[in-house]
Amino acid sequence: MLCCKFLTDRMLGTLTKYLRFMGYDTLSADIVVPGNSREDTVLLKIAEGEGRILLTRDRELAERGEDIGAVHIKSDDIFSQLRQIIGEGLISGDLKVRMERCTICNSLLRPAHPEEIEGADYAPSGRGNLKFCWCPRCRRLYWSGTHLTNLEKKIKEGLSCRM
Ligand SMILES: [Zn+2]
Numbered sequence: 819m820l821c822c823k824f825l826t827d828r829m830l831g832t833l834t835k836y837l838r839f840m841g842y843d844t845l846s847a848d849i850v851v852p853g854n855s856r857e858d859t860v861l862l863k864i865a866e867g868e869g870r871i872l873l874t875r876d877r878e879l880a881e882r883g884e885d886i887g888a889v890h891i892k893s894d895d896i897f898s899q900l901r902q903i904i905g906e907g908l909i910s911g912d913l914k915v916r917m918e919r920c921t922i923c924n925s926l927l928r929p930a931h932p933e934e935i936e937g938a939d940y941a942p943s944g945r946g947n948l949k950f951c952w953c954p955r956c957r958r959l960y961w962s963g964t965h966l967t968n969l970e971k972k973i974k975e976g977l978s979c980r981m
Contacts, residue, residue: 822908825865829875832896839969841916842909844924845870858882871908897976913977915970917960920953927951930959 823843826834830846837844845864850857858879865872865886872888874880880890889906891899904911918927930950935941938959942948949962 823868823870824908825861825868825870825872827861827872827874827876827879829894830873830891830899833873833891833899835921836896836900836973837909838919838921838924839915839917839966840909840913841918843870843919846924862886862888873903897973900973901977913970913973915966915973917949917951917962917966920956920958920960922958923953923955925953925955927953927960934959 823845824837825845826837826847828847834844834846845868847857847861850860854860858876861872861874861879862883864870865883865888872880872883872886873891874883874888875891875894877890880888882888889903889908892902893899900909900913903909919925920927928951930952934952935950941950941959942961942963951960952958953960
């Protein structure tokens, strides 16, 4: 279902987070050491090597990556960006928030162990039916709940009200 993998440039931080929230495998240019004068070339190589679609605000970079399917993101507005990549068939229009990937590092989350939940002082106290996941790389706890449904609502409303 989530067939596309992405690589995003440094201008697309919010889009990167949103794609990860929706479960898309999304690497960010922040894995490249800052100040590398050949960053564009490095990004094109990673995109090609890993079969990732390069999303960039830089028209020139998108043109250089035309052969490997790089996409020039036209707007700075997050909802216009989402609308563009839905329009190009790169992500599904259902915009479901999935809690499958770490929004910080892109790692796949796994179910949290009880001691990991206990050890996170930022975990909600009323645990009820919440589902807890863990990022093994960041050692960060994620949980289901209204913040995720609210985010999904915000994305959907943002898209529909600016059509
Ligand atoms: Zn992480």
